[in-house]
Amino acid sequence: MQKADSSVDFSFVDGIRTASRRMVRELGFMQSTLAATDYPPSAVHAIIEIGARKSMSAAQLAEFLGLEKSSVSRMVRKLVEAGELQEQASDVDGRVKWLALTPQGRRTLTAVQSFGRKQVVGALEQLNADQQQAVAQGLSVYAQALEARRSGEAIVQADDIRIVAGYHTGVIGRIVQMHAMFYARSVGFGSYFESKVAAGLAEFAPRLEHARNGLWLALQGERIVGSVAIDGQDLGDNKAHLRWFIVDDGLRGAGVGRRLMDAAMVFCDAQEFASIQLWTFRGLDAARRLYEGYGFQLKEEWPGAQWGKEMVEQRFER
Incomplete structure (x- = not known):
């Protein structure tokens, strides 16, 4: 995939940046808490990702979220204390503790998913079917491009x-x-x-x-x-x-x-x-x-x- 060069249209780039800021505001990421919970965005994302994968180590969570291990460690401790997460020692490597949702954490995840889906459905209802598909495909490709920028790997066509x-x-x-x-x-x-x-x-x-x-x-x-x-x-x-x-x-x-x-x-x-x-x-x-x-x-x-x-x-x- 060709990279942008010095002739890039900055008005085009700024249009994408403006849309990104609008999405951040509309989805509530400027607030101190997210998705109708008492938790900041990073903690909500942690609950979502651990719930999707059933269990993760703190190191894996830090890498996946792109956060410092010390920040994740503090966040995990607060979520454990709040009753959202539980820790279990690995049967294979005693140094590793797996993080999993508690029953309370699963209820929180259900509420977060319901809130998020309602937001997306409300937006998609403003679009026709072709526009909905364009949004889904465009966001997916853009997310891949952002990940490729961080990892240094080109997107494969x-x-x-x-x-x-x-x-x-x-x-x-x-x-x-x-x-x-x-x-x-x-x-x-x-x-x-x-x-x-x-x-x-x-x-x-x-x-x-x-x-x-x-x-x-x-x-x-x-x-x-x-x-x-x-x-x-x-x-x-x-x-x-x-x-x-x-x-x-x-x-x-x-x-x-x-x-x-x-x-x-x-x-x-x-x-x-x-x-x-x-x-x-x-x-x-x-x-x-x-x-x-x-x-x-x-x-x-x-x-x-x-x-x-x-x-x-x-x-x-x-």
Whole structure:
């Protein structure tokens, strides 16, 4: 993506800045408290993000919110004292404490979500359907651009992506990195999860030469921005195992995941597997909708902690 140069139209930029300030005012971020609570904006955001991910460490929360660890530590302590959060020591690393919402915190989250949705619905009602879609898409892309500015990574354009099959230099490290970053933010997984993903990929990579196994990568140039694998050996009984399906942050919703799944499903159909199975977790709704679009059905779910913390695990089958 091209960066703005010295010829940029500053009136255009100032228009965006003006709109941003209006949004900040209208959504209440200039106030000392937010979303009809007694808490400042940072605390409300903490409740929302912890609620979305079920649990997070204070370090993960600080990184996600872009705040100093000392500030987050003080905020967390106040929320614990207020009865909104509870701390629990990690079963894997005793130095880490997981933060989760208490029953009171879940009630607060429900109230915050209701307040926020009412604000957005009230604004969207002023727009027609096309304008609503333009707002949703524009805000999403702008948010990605702001994140890219902070991280230093360019936004990946879906049109630049090609899907390739087989091993690619650096594939193990890159797939592990994408999984580690996404699941740390989404559900609070840490080093235990990352090491298990790395071990599984290291075991699988030499088996790519087997005709029943496959790996497909989404590449932008030579950078890996998505992956999916089919392991035709580990389950036996002519069953395929769909593994390591991941798309880089800037590309979710752009159709890259569907292109990867298309390649994997064509391979599975050609191999005439009796079934294809995958394991995931409750709460990854966008991925679930994609799986179900390819004929996968939820067969069972159960509480488990094989990835370092307790989650509701799910098995889908096609």
